[in-house]
Amino acid sequence: MTKTGPSSPDGIRMVKHDFSASYNRDWPHSYLKAHLALDYIIPDRAKPVFLSIFDRYRSLRQKDRLKIIDIGCSYGINAALLRTDMSLDDLYAAYAAEDGPLAGRRSVDHRAFFESRSVGADLHIVGVDPSERAARYARSVGLVDAIVTTDLEHTEPTVPEKRALEGADIIISTGSVGYATERTFARIYAAARISRPWVAAFVMHPYSYTDIATMLASHGLQSREVLAARQRRFSTASEQHGLLEVMQERGFETRLERTTGYIYASFHLSALPDEMPDQRHRP
Numbered sequence: 189m190t191k192t193g194p195s196s197p198d199g200i201r202m203v204k205h206d207f208s209a210s211y212n213r214d215w216p217h218s219y220l221k222a223h224l225a226l227d228y229i230i231p232d233r234a235k236p237v238f239l240s241i242f243d244r245y246r247s248l249r250q251k252d253r254l255k256i257i258d259i260g261c262s263y264g265i266n267a268a269l270l271r272t273d274m275s276l277d278d279l280y281a282a283y284a285a286e287d288g289p290l291a292g293r294r295s296v297d298h299r300a301f302f303e304s305r306s307v308g309a310d311l312h313i314v315g316v317d318p319s320e321r322a323a324r325y326a327r328s329v330g331l332v333d334a335i336v337t338t339d340l341e342h343t344e345p346t347v348p349e350k351r352a353l354e355g356a357d358i359i360i361s362t363g364s365v366g367y368a369t370e371r372t373f374a375r376i377y378a379a380a381r382i383s384r385p386w387v388a389a390f391v392m393h394p395y396s397y398t399d400i401a402t403m404l405a406s407h408g409l410q411s412r413e414v415l416a417a418r419q420r421r422f423s424t425a426s427e428q429h430g431l432l433e434v435m436q437e438r439g440f441e442t443r444l445e446r447t448t449g450y451i452y453a454s455f456h457l458s459a460l461p462d463e464m465p466d467q468r469h470r471p
């Protein structure tokens with residue numbers, strides 16, 4: 189049955205700030221300006237968490253080079269942070285300052301910039317995003333190695349896309365659950381299941397990871413909510429009021445959102461039970 193009403197994904201979308209005009213451009217500048225204006229910070233908060241999970245996975249599976257699938261990769265923001273020593277503020281300044289090294293619009297310069305900042309992270313990153321222009325930018329400047337642009341909410345991946353997803357080690361996501369639901373995660377997991385990848389996802393309140401966790405449980409994965417991290421500032425008092433109302437309806441703890449003026453994301457990790465990191469060693 190389709191979920192409707194204010195707490196359904198579409199209901200949340202009705203009260204939530206709409207960034208979608210910046211999602212599918214040829215260049216990332218308007219995306220970064222729009223997100224900087226609301227102090228969007230989740231990829232920065234996610235970076236050390238992801239890196240710590242990569243380390244743990246590498247030592248458990250005895251593997252150096254990892255294939256990472258980034259759901260909702262957009263212009264390659266997570267990839268840029270994970271491949272370089274840059275913070276999200278560095279990226280904002282590089283693109284948005286008038287004299288920033290990425291203020292221009294020549295792919296060759298952007299590619300050279302990221303190559304020169306690479307810390308040799310030994311990652312093969314596959315970006316998944318139906319915003320095709322954004323994903324193509326990420327591919328063209330070398331931030332991601334392959335892209336999947338079919339909308340996996342509605343359609344199966346093509347044969348080459350399935351091949352790109354095979355052998356995945358870790359599926360990551362920031363800011364995209366809600367647009368991408370268990371349908372997208374299920375199609376990706378089905379394509380990648382032989383390598384039993386982990387899933388590490390930041391899910392903005394009040395979206396839920398429950399249906400994704402249930403789907404992953406059918407593949408033998410256990411899921412754990414590990415921490416909450418700042419996503420961005422509320423755009424207006426009315427957005428804050430609307431999202432708080434939905435959070436309360438859904439039984440979320442609202443203390444952080446009520447007091448800081450920021451909306452938070454919960455971090456969920458799904459892994460095989462015998463590989464799940466010890467709770468005492470939170471990433």
Ligand SMILES: C[S@@+](CC[C@H](N)C(=O)[O-])C[C@H]1O[C@@H](n2cnc3c(N)ncnc32)[C@H](O)[C@@H]1O
Pocket residue numbers: 207211230231259260261262263265266316317318319322339340341361362363364367368372
């Ligand atoms: C807020 S942005 C997050 C981008 C990036 N992960 C970040 O944190 O900066 C949301 C992204 O979800 C993407 N998106 C929308 N529908 C999607 C879908 N069905 N599957 C995957 N991504 C989707 C949008 O195109 C957009 O790039």
